[in-house]
Amino acid sequence: MPVARQGRCVIIARGLGRVTGADRAPHEEYYVTDNWAFIAIFTIIAMTIPLLGFLMSWALRPKRPGDIKLSTYECGLETVGETWVQFKVQYYIFALIFVLFDVETVFLYPWAVAYNQLPLFALVEMFVFLSILAVGLAYAWRKGALEWV
Amino acid sequence: MIEQIFLQSIFSRPWVTERLAHLVPEASLGFAVEVTMSVLKATLIILIIQIGMLWGTWLERKFIGRIQDRLGPNRVGVFGLGQPIADMVKILTKEDTTPTAAHRWVYNLGSLLIVPPAILGFAVVALDQGLIATDLSVGFLFFIAIASTSVVPIFMAGWGSRNKYALLGAMRAVAQIVSYEIPQVLSVVGVLLLAGTLSMQGLAYAQGPLGLDGGSPAFPGVWFIFIQPIAFVIFVLATTAEIERTPFDVPEAESEIIAGYHTEYSGIKFGMFYLALYFATISSAAVASVLFLGGWQPPIPTELVNWLANRAGEDAGELRASLGSLGWLWMSLKTLFMVLIFMWFRGTLPRLRADQLMAFSWKVLVPISLINLLAAGLVGKLVYTRTPIVVFGAFAITNVILLAALFWLIGWWSQRRSAQQIRFDQPAPVAPMSAESA
Numbered sequence: 123m124p125v126a127r128q129g130r131c132v133i134i135a136r137g138l139g140r141v142t143g144a145d146r147a148p149h150e151e152y153y154v155t156d157n158w159a160f161i162a163i164f165t166i167i168a169m170t171i172p173l174l175g176f177l178m179s180w181a182l183r184p185k186r187p188g189d190i191k192l193s194t195y196e197c198g199l200e201t202v203g204e205t206w207v208q209f210k211v212q213y214y215i216f217a218l219i220f221v222l223f224d225v226e227t228v229f230l231y232p233w234a235v236a237y238n239q240l241p242l243f244a245l246v247e248m249f250v251f252l253s254i255l256a257v258g259l260a261y262a263w264r265k266g267a268l269e270w271v
Numbered sequence: 272m273i274e275q276i277f278l279q280s281i282f283s284r285p286w287v288t289e290r291l292a293h294l295v296p297e298a299s300l301g302f303a304v305e306v307t308m309s310v311l312k313a314t315l316i317i318l319i320i321q322i323g324m325l326w327g328t329w330l331e332r333k334f335i336g337r338i339q340d341r342l343g344p345n346r347v348g349v350f351g352l353g354q355p356i357a358d359m360v361k362i363l364t365k366e367d368t369t370p371t372a373a374h375r376w377v378y379n380l381g382s383l384l385i386v387p388p389a390i391l392g393f394a395v396v397a398l399d400q401g402l403i404a405t406d407l408s409v410g411f412l413f414f415i416a417i418a419s420t421s422v423v424p425i426f427m428a429g430w431g432s433r434n435k436y437a438l439l440g441a442m443r444a445v446a447q448i449v450s451y452e453i454p455q456v457l458s459v460v461g462v463l464l465l466a467g468t469l470s471m472q473g474l475a476y477a478q479g480p481l482g483l484d485g486g487s488p489a490f491p492g493v494w495f496i497f498i499q500p501i502a503f504v505i506f507v508l509a510t511t512a513e514i515e516r517t518p519f520d521v522p523e524a525e526s527e528i529i530a531g532y533h534t535e536y537s538g539i540k541f542g543m544f545y546l547a548l549y550f551a552t553i554s555s556a557a558v559a560s561v562l563f564l565g566g567w568q569p570p571i572p573t574e575l576v577n578w579l580a581n582r583a584g585e586d587a588g589e590l591r592a593s594l595g596s597l598g599w600l601w602m603s604l605k606t607l608f609m610v611l612i613f614m615w616f617r618g619t620l621p622r623l624r625a626d627q628l629m630a631f632s633w634k635v636l637v638p639i640s641l642i643n644l645l646a647a648g649l650v651g652k653l654v655y656t657r658t659p660i661v662v663f664g665a666f667a668i669t670n671v672i673l674l675a676a677l678f679w680l681i682g683w684w685s686q687r688r689s690a691q692q693i694r695f696d697q698p699a700p701v702a703p704m705s706a707e708s709a
Binding site: 175196197223242269 | 386456463540546629630641655
């Protein structure tokens with residue numbers, strides 16, 4: 123089957139085309155040529171760029187290590203105490219709010235792509251969804267979770 | 272034309288198939304062709320962006336030099352054009368050290384893994400009609416997802432260095448990248464819902480004047496910068512923060528935390544962070560120009576092209592084809608424009624404080640992009656499938672109302688704020704000194 127040989131996810135593309143039907147703009151059905159094999163190969167080649175740089179540098183650079191040179195840099199002072207300490211909780215609160223909003227956008231993107239085909243009710247629904255999140259943001263703001271201390 | 276050379280040589284399946292036919296057995300020919308073409312495309316992209324990155328550093332130094340009334344690099348070669356080569360030689364021949372305290376694996380992997388996320392974004396950048404490495408149906412989502420994985424190598428670098436400044440820098444960088452990802456993705460939803468697609472080619476086609484295969488343009492047919500200007504500003508600001516360029520380079524604020532998460536890196540390992548920064552700058556500029564500036568679309572209004580096509584009658588297809596023939600040039604110019612905007616920021620704006628930075632994302636950009644999204648959703652339903660001029664008009668009115676409300680809010684807020692704060696422009700209230708106390 124020539125389609126499978128080309129490594130393209132044409133099946134997924136056709137599936138999408140069928141779901142949304144005739145309302146779909148012509149370019150979308152035509153241009154869904156997902157080629158994830160390329161992404162895999164591109165990732166490997168992208169990895170070789172820093173490796174190549176390291177290799178060239180390893181061949182060219184001088185290697186003269188010393189105790190002082192390899193000590194931790196703190197503007198000339200000796201470092202005191204352990205670096206890997208417990209960190210303040212503020213970062214994790216930001217991370218929690220981030221996760222909340224990131225999941226929101228995961229729901230928003232499919233909605234945005236299907237927006238043209240959806241009825242007006244879907245728009246209202248999304249407004250309700252967004253306002254719930256806005257209330258969440260307002261609550262976090264009010265509680266001082268957004269203060270960087 | 273350049274794109275013809277690409278399309279007819281290494282970007283064409285028949286050319287590769289012909290050359291592989293007598294090297295590879297028939298059964299695995301399809302697979303071999305696919306892999307070879309991917310490797311060729313990937314290598315070509317990396318070569319192009321490598322050149323773009325090297326002379327991007329030159330351009331940035333020259334441009335900022337001019338902004339600050341300096342000459343910029345002018346010693347190596349004509350106009351200092353040889354400077355990037357000299358810098359490369361310097362960075363390759365510089366000793367790189369690994370601190371004894373550092374966690375060797377995490378430390379080295381950090382500088383290795385910072386580069387691929389910056390490069391991978393180029394896989395979905397539409398350079399011209401049909402000239403795209405791979406037109407994923409989730410193209411923009413892929414770009415965002417890949418770009419945000421850069422927090423992992425950044426944290427690895429900061430934690431692996433076992434340096435207090437590096438750890439602080441990494442913590443700040445992660446908090447910043449994570450926070451600015453929200454306005455970045457939220458601001459674009461307005462664009463995506465009007466275009467109805469996440470594919471980068473689809474987004475370029477949606478902005479007119481050229482449609483697929485010489486046909487009439489898709490909805491809305493206007494560059495998104497004209498109908499979603501607020502989203503454009505938010506996207507550019509959030510992207511600047513995402514790639515940690517000035518004024519959002521708090522993680523690297525040299526006056527506070529030396530060089531942030533790459534304090535301990537030197538030589539080629541530092542070079543990788545530098546490389547990643549410029550790759551990310553160029554890819555973000557390219558994505559911003561596809562999203563908002565029409566990508567490879569020529570800078571001609573859709574209505575004008577439609578009118579011309581109607582007049583041309585049977586030659587309409589030919590007209591559209593000739594208009595689309597310089598797509599790669601428009602795309603390059605738009606990308607250069609966006610890169611220069613990022614550099615202009617760097618030459619002009621002072622750095623934000625860490626707490627201001629986080630507040631700016633959560634308290635300013637996120638609410639504005641949510642409101643902008645709601646407005647785009649409402650107005651989009653009203654003007655769907657109308658002509659570009661109607662869409663532009665409706666959104667122009669919406670944006671004027673939104674901006675007026677926004678400026679009123681900013682004015683109200685800053686007035687309230689200044690009432691609460693100490694006035695530095697007035698003499699401080701000092702208790703009157705009496706003769707007895709003196």
